[in-house]
Amino acid sequence: MKPTIALFIADPKCSVQSGNGIMKALGEHYNFKIFSKNELEYNFFDGVDMIAVPGGFGDSNSYDNLLKHNADRVREFVAQGGRYLGICMGAYWAGKHYFNILNNIDAYQYIKRPNTDTRRPHAKSIAITWQGHADQMFFYDGCALIGHGQKQVIATYANGDPMAIMQGRVGLIGCHPESEQFWYDSYSWLKGKYHNGAHHTLLLNFVDQLMAQ
């Protein structure tokens, strides 16, 4: 029996592109069900192992509108031992101003961090180190995960800030390992930089590890 992931989609903030990338990366090993901003049935999370909140375009403050019906349900799911995967916007929303499911860690714009290697939020392939291996990963105004709370750092940005972490059953990634070929083809400066699925494997391993927490 495959584990089930409840995937939040509210395009474009939590975009279909990011959601589809997550499903493509994980679909062979995980089943999915979708939820949106509309109020959930009382038993929606029954049988769900993980909530995934993808990335997208726009201001993180759209949280108040998009999660007004379901934020408490997400918090309750995590408090009861459910897992949370947040990518980019979904990672920001784990922070204290939103779901508030982290302990002494918060999400900050990487472009505003000390010694960042980029000050502009646009799409780019950015230098990271994932479990000791130098790489480049799709970035779109992603977050760094900063704080003294206990965490497992899976990947870092060029300045050493944590880019992908796990804290208990919460796993957060500031960049976009779920990115697909067409993301790169959409920008002239990213052509030829697609990871050929390697980052989907990283995401699958990350989620498998999160499932084991």
Add this chain to the structure above:
Amino acid sequence: MKPTIALFIADPKCSVQSGNGIMKALYSNETYYCFVYC
């Protein structure tokens, strides 16, 4: 290669409940991911 279904979701008109039912039914038939449009 498993078949792929592009699933249109525009909640509540084309609802997540219906979409989730479709996905649940078809996962057992080896369809392994869907594309969703909201």
